[in-house]
Amino acid sequence: MEEAIPRKKSNFLFQSISHLGELIIGGIGDLGEMSSFIWTSLGWLARPPSRVKEILDQIEFVGNKSVFIICLSSLFTGMVFALQTYSAFHMVNSDTLIGPTVALALTRELGPVLTGIIVAGRAGAAMSAQLGTMRVTEQIDALEVMGVNPKQYLVMPRIVACVVAMPLLAAVFDFVGNVGSYILSTRLLNIDAATYLAKIDFFTRPKDILQGLIKAAIFGFIFSSIGTHKGFTTTNGARGVGIATNETVVLSSILILVSDYFLSAIIKIILY
Amino acid sequence: MGSMVDDLNYAIELTGVKKSFGAGSNVLNGVDLKIPQGKITAIIGFSGAGKSVTLKHILGLLKPDEGTVKVFGQDLGALSEKGLNDLRKRFGMLFQSAALFDDLTSIENVAFPIREFRRKLPKGEILNLAREKLTVVGLSSMDYEKYPSELSGGMRKRVGLARALALEPEILLYDEPTTGLDPIISEMVDKLIVDTHKHREGITSVIISHDLPSAFKIADQIAMLDGGRVRLFGTARDFFESQDQFISKFVKKAREQE
Numbered sequence: 001m002e003e004a005i006p007r008k009k010s011n012f013l014f015q016s017i018s019h020l021g022e023l024i025i026g027g028i029g030d031l032g033e034m035s036s037f038i039w040t041s042l043g044w045l046a047r048p049p050s051r052v053k054e055i056l057d058q059i060e061f062v063g064n065k066s067v068f069i070i071c072l073s074s075l076f077t078g079m080v081f082a083l084q085t086y087s088a089f090h091m092v093n094s095d096t097l098i099g100p101t102v103a104l105a106l107t108r109e110l111g112p113v114l115t116g117i118i119v120a121g122r123a124g125a126a127m128s129a130q131l132g133t134m135r136v137t138e139q140i141d142a143l144e145v146m147g148v149n150p151k152q153y154l155v156m157p158r159i160v161a162c163v164v165a166m167p168l169l170a171a172v173f174d175f176v177g178n179v180g181s182y183i184l185s186t187r188l189l190n191i192d193a194a195t196y197l198a199k200i201d202f203f204t205r206p207k208d209i210l211q212g213l214i215k216a217a218i219f220g221f222i223f224s225s226i227g228t229h230k231g232f233t234t235t236n237g238a239r240g241v242g243i244a245t246n247e248t249v250v251l252s253s254i255l256i257l258v259s260d261y262f263l264s265a266i267i268k269i270i271l272y
Numbered sequence: 273m274g275s276m277v278d279d280l281n282y283a284i285e286l287t288g289v290k291k292s293f294g295a296g297s298n299v300l301n302g303v304d305l306k307i308p309q310g311k312i313t314a315i316i317g318f319s320g321a322g323k324s325v326t327l328k329h330i331l332g333l334l335k336p337d338e339g340t341v342k343v344f345g346q347d348l349g350a351l352s353e354k355g356l357n358d359l360r361k362r363f364g365m366l367f368q369s370a371a372l373f374d375d376l377t378s379i380e381n382v383a384f385p386i387r388e389f390r391r392k393l394p395k396g397e398i399l400n401l402a403r404e405k406l407t408v409v410g411l412s413s414m415d416y417e418k419y420p421s422e423l424s425g426g427m428r429k430r431v432g433l434a435r436a437l438a439l440e441p442e443i444l445l446y447d448e449p450t451t452g453l454d455p456i457i458s459e460m461v462d463k464l465i466v467d468t469h470k471h472r473e474g475i476t477s478v479i480i481s482h483d484l485p486s487a488f489k490i491a492d493q494i495a496m497l498d499g500g501r502v503r504l505f506g507t508a509r510d511f512f513e514s515q516d517q518f519i520s521k522f523v524k525k526a527r528e529q530e
Contacts, residue, residue: 049391134373137369137374138367138369138371139372139373139374141333141371142371142373144333145331145365146361146384146385147357147361147389148385149357
């Protein structure tokens with residue numbers, strides 16, 4: 001009996017390590033499989049037939065149809081950010097720094113990150129659900145049987161569209177967010193409009209905007225890759241579609257936030 | 273030279289095809305099947321007998337672990353991706369669920385393969401061809417602009433068949449064409465299959481089904497899969513006269529269903 005307890009403990013330890021190992025190996029395998037999926041899909045960009053129409057359709061879906069929600073979110077993000085910044089800056093008599101603070105935060109970080117999370121929730125989830133439904137209802141098989149490559153027809157246009165549309169949406173977010181902050185600061189907080197704009201002009205450089213746009217393109221690549229891969233590999237009917245959609249939103253949001261840190265660090269070395 | 277002629281007489285040849293998914297689960301256990309050109313061949317069997325896996329091998333969607341699959345004498349295993357895609361253009365397939373693209377209308381669904389592979393055709397001509405195919409399968413013009421979700425099961429099958437016929441295929445594959453349909457619609461689909469076959473000279477039709485009465489009624493030849501192998505390949509008469517107990521049981525069930 002006395003020997004049984006340590007054996008139990010060692011069994012538990014062994015099982016835990018083994019389980020962790022399985023998780024890591026599984027994760028690496030999944031990552032490898034997804035990389036190969038994206039690589040082969042993007043390889044179809046250079047091969048005929050051209051899919052310009054499909055790419056433009058997707059840009060319209062990801063870009064145009066997200067403009068309203070991006071405008072609404074960014075307007076209030078800019079306003080609330082200015083309001084909170086005012087509470088702090090007013091204490092040290094630096095109200096005029098609200099403009100550049102909001103502008104830098106929006107262009108460098110909030111613009112691309114929030115645009116990424118919002119569009120991942122809207123378009124990324126929609127991609128996953130649509131491709132997942134097409135998979136379980138044999139529509140993807142039908143394409144393949146017809147001799148139409150489904151990665152070229154369905155996956156590649158979506159990834160390209162997100163990489164193209166995301167910087168444009170992030171630019172809209174930056175602009176509308178700053179407009180929101182400007183209106184609140186100059187109308188409600190009584191900050192001089194000319195000083196507000198002059199400070200933004202003094203502190204904000206084109207490379208601050210550029211880094212946000214680069215990040216937005218990378219976030220677009222991340223969530224579109226996850227969404228298309230999860231949708232394309234869906235199994236188990238309607239339940240599978242639900243799981244794929246859920247995983248797309250969760251994984252995209254986490255990866256956008258995590259990769260934002262590393263991208264900021266890399267861009268700081270390259271651009272500044 | 274003799275074998276060349278022999279190859280050309282068969283649209284599809286499966287030789288010793290084995291396939292397993294994971295250890296110890298052999299779905300196909302050495303399938304030998306030669307499907308003649310210009311005939312209606314049914315592949316029947318109980319659920320899990322390997323019918324759908326056989327179909328995926330014929331289409332080149334799955335590769336056999338052992339054995340070869342030839343279509344029009346071409347070994348699918350030796351074909352490049354492009355070669356396989358080119359060969360698939362000679363196929364038309366009606367899926368069990370019809371697998372219509374749900375964001376396209378009926379006419380757009382039928383026009384899709386034409387638009388994809390005959391890119392130089394003017395839009396009007398593509399639509400005319402699509403209309404022609406929809407008329408052949410008996411769909412009225414009122415339904416051309418309807419989305420798949422607005423069509424009944426039987427109508428969806430018709431549109432699916434029209435889409436399968438769009439590129440004038442040499443081999444038509446039907447995956448469980450009557451599953452889930454009521455007896456009247458099933459009979460209509462059977463008639464559609466026979467009519468489609470009759471009106472296209474030299475076309476090879478392959479039906480994957482577990483609807484035994486309909487297979488016995490419309491097929492020239494029937495292959496019965498059991499345990500991942502072909503148990504019997506012959507005419508309906510061969511099945512009725514078979515002394516094999518398993519086959520007799522199967523035939524008896526089919527007669528009861530009739």
